[in-house]
Amino acid sequence: MTLLEVRNVTKRFGSFTAVDDVNITIKTGEFFTLLGPSGCGKTTLLRMIAGFDAPDNGQILLDNKDIIDLPPEKRPFHTVFQSYALFSHMTVADNIGFPLKMSGKTSREIKIRVAETLSEVELSSFSHRYPHELSGGQKQRVAFARGLINQPRLLLLDEPLGALDEKLRENMQRELISLQAKANVTFIYVTHAQNEALALSHRIAVMNQGKIEQIDEPSRIYNFPINRFVADFIGKINMLDAQVIEASGYHLKLKVTGLGEVMAPVREHVKIGDQGILAIRPEQVRIDPLGSEVAAKFQLVGKIKDFLYIGDVTTYLIELPNSIRIEALQPNSFPGHAKLFEIGDPVVVSWQEHSAQFLPD
Amino acid sequence: MPLRHFFLWIISLLVYAFLYIPLIIVVVFSFNDSKLNAEWAGFTFHWYKVLFNNHEMLLAARNSLIIAVSASILATILGTMAGLAIHRYQLKFLPFLAFTPVAMPEILLGVSLLLFFLQVLNLTLGMLSIIIAHTTFCIGFVTIIVRARLQGMDESIFEAARDLGATPWQTFRHITLPLIRSAIIAGALMSFTLSIDDFVITFFTKGVGEPILPIQIYTMIKVAVTPEVNAISTLLMLLTLTLIIIATRFDTSMLKGDSKQPR
Numbered sequence: 001m002t003l004l005e006v007r008n009v010t011k012r013f014g015s016f017t018a019v020d021d022v023n024i025t026i027k028t029g030e031f032f033t034l035l036g037p038s039g040c041g042k043t044t045l046l047r048m049i050a051g052f053d054a055p056d057n058g059q060i061l062l063d064n065k066d067i068i069d070l071p072p073e074k075r076p077f078h079t080v081f082q083s084y085a086l087f088s089h090m091t092v093a094d095n096i097g098f099p100l101k102m103s104g105k106t107s108r109e110i111k112i113r114v115a116e117t118l119s120e121v122e123l124s125s126f127s128h129r130y131p132h133e134l135s136g137g138q139k140q141r142v143a144f145a146r147g148l149i150n151q152p153r154l155l156l157l158d159e160p161l162g163a164l165d166e167k168l169r170e171n172m173q174r175e176l177i178s179l180q181a182k183a184n185v186t187f188i189y190v191t192h193a194q195n196e197a198l199a200l201s202h203r204i205a206v207m208n209q210g211k212i213e214q215i216d217e218p219s220r221i222y223n224f225p226i227n228r229f230v231a232d233f234i235g236k237i238n239m240l241d242a243q244v245i246e247a248s249g250y251h252l253k254l255k256v257t258g259l260g261e262v263m264a265p266v267r268e269h270v271k272i273g274d275q276g277i278l279a280i281r282p283e284q285v286r287i288d289p290l291g292s293e294v295a296a297k298f299q300l301v302g303k304i305k306d307f308l309y310i311g312d313v314t315t316y317l318i319e320l321p322n323s324i325r326i327e328a329l330q331p332n333s334f335p336g337h338a339k340l341f342e343i344g345d346p347v348v349v350s351w352q353e354h355s356a357q358f359l360p361d
Numbered sequence: 362m363p364l365r366h367f368f369l370w371i372i373s374l375l376v377y378a379f380l381y382i383p384l385i386i387v388v389v390f391s392f393n394d395s396k397l398n399a400e401w402a403g404f405t406f407h408w409y410k411v412l413f414n415n416h417e418m419l420l421a422a423r424n425s426l427i428i429a430v431s432a433s434i435l436a437t438i439l440g441t442m443a444g445l446a447i448h449r450y451q452l453k454f455l456p457f458l459a460f461t462p463v464a465m466p467e468i469l470l471g472v473s474l475l476l477f478f479l480q481v482l483n484l485t486l487g488m489l490s491i492i493i494a495h496t497t498f499c500i501g502f503v504t505i506i507v508r509a510r511l512q513g514m515d516e517s518i519f520e521a522a523r524d525l526g527a528t529p530w531q532t533f534r535h536i537t538l539p540l541i542r543s544a545i546i547a548g549a550l551m552s553f554t555l556s557i558d559d560f561v562i563t564f565f566t567k568g569v570g571e572p573i574l575p576i577q578i579y580t581m582i583k584v585a586v587t588p589e590v591n592a593i594s595t596l597l598m599l600l601t602l603t604l605i606i607i608a609t610r611f612d613t614s615m616l617k618g619d620s621k622q623p624r
Contacts, residue, residue: 102531
């Protein structure tokens with residue numbers, strides 16, 4: 001069921017268009033992420049949904065009713081800020097109870113609900129502490145608890161994990177997923193961290209320069225990026241300049257600069273003569289020692305130019321004919337082996353036809 | 362000790378001597394059992410008794426208190442509003458308007474207010490004109506303190522309050538006001554001390570009739586510096602000092618950005 005609809009929303013700051021004719025539909029119970037580099041307009045869009053900024057054009061509909069004219073306090077949405085925005089002069093209990101107090105609940109009810117919520121987020125013993133007496137992770141949990149206690153229709157999260165260190169962030173990601181499932185609240189999550197978006201979301205909208213590039217499930221965003229920007233922004237990818245020379249049935253025949261003819265799966269709206277890139281993820285590129293049996297139809301001979309060992313995996317940089325370079329990712333799953341190849345080793349590079357794709361410009 | 366340090370010590374000692382020895386002398390001679398401010402003749406509370414029987418002086422003190430309380434309340438309200446407005450809307454022109462009276466020579470303010478009251482407003486000079494005059498020069502001080510407190514404050518807490526269901530008024534009452542309370546109190550105390558001992562602006566805007574404390578003291582010493590003047594000066598000093606100490610206590614908690622509020 002549709003909860004929120006953003007319809008043709010545009011926001012300009014002077015001559016700069018921060019959000020450019022954006023359309024999004026968010027379903028009840030969804031964990032929806034706005035993902036993009038800084039300055040792409042994702043935070044501006046979130047602020048318009050929260051009611052802090054008004055769009056120049058377009059509508060924002062809740063249950064099919066336009067809410068543009070409602071001030072933030074009248075919208076049944078709560079926000080978790082990047083800075084947490086805890087009230088420094090209030091205790092943890094008063095912070096969490098604030099939304100209930102503002103909605104006119106009795107102090108008895110507030111006390112009971114706050115106690116319940118505190119025990120849910122395991123902060124009962126901290127109820128009389130002030131925010132400056134808490135650790136980063138605890139502040140985070142207070143901010144979430146405060147955002148959820150009055151059961152908003154929508155929880156807006158503005159890079160809430162940005163200030164945490166990496167270990168803690170991974171734990172908080174798990175907590176966030178279970179929190180959302182438990183609270184049964186729709187989330188709109190803003191982040192520039194693509195791995196966070198992939199890990200958390202039901203659907204992701206990739207934004208760039210105020211526009212939405214692609215809206216899809218994480219695995220489809222990763223495996224089937226719609227264009228060069230999305231492919232490049234999400235994860236690592238090899239991009240080779242290519243042109244379509246034949247399109248038939250299920251295949252495209254591409255002329256890849258420096259490598260000659262390469263096959264790729266067909267895609268809609270692509271015709272002969274189109275320029276673009278052949279995109280392939282490093283983990284889809286297979287490398288074998290020269291002379292070994294390789295089943296793949298398409299293979300090239302190259303030389304290991306460099307490698308980057310990061311523990312669980314090693315990224316090899318391979319030089320192909322005509323100075324074309326390609327990256328291949330190899331898991332280090334053989335016990336005792338740090339790496340499988342040395343710099344200068346001749347190798348066979350191959351990939352399955354369907355793991356590469358043509359992205360038109 | 363290096364020579365340079367030696368000179369620094371000497372200069373510092375001289376500065377503090379010139380600052381505080383006159384004040385100490387005033388306090389000491391207010392307890393002197395002699396009509397002359399020349400030699401110590403023994404300890405007495407006599408001059409304080411004389412002071413508390415001086416009807417004119419008590420009236421002046423009462424008037425000054427009324428003026429200082431009214432002006433500091435008005436200046437605190439208006440100055441807080443100005444500080445909030447400057448901070449929130451990042452206005453370029455308002456700080457200039459609000460802070461100028463702080464830097465303006467008092468004599469200029471006094472003369473211009475006098476002309477304004479008499480020739481533009483056609484106001485009879487008295488308590489009201491003094492209160493208005495004091496309010497105008499105190500606003501700037503309150504504004505500076507309140508604005509300093511707001512600077513560096515996480516802006517998102519005000520949005521967070523709105524977001525969590527508070528109306529603009531509730532946001533002010535529950536979030537903004539408690540967070541700047543220390544600055545408001547410091548500003549109010551500062552205004553009070555500035556107002557109670559102001560001479561120049563009071564002199565120009567007081568008109569005839571109502572005695573005002575600093576003017577009254579001045580009229581007394583025109584005749585002679587009696588120990589009675591020492592006594593009233595001592596009391597005034599005590600009051601001002603107490604308020605300054607309280608104000609700086611609030612002020613330092615403000616400067617440190619201490620998030621825990623004094624209750």
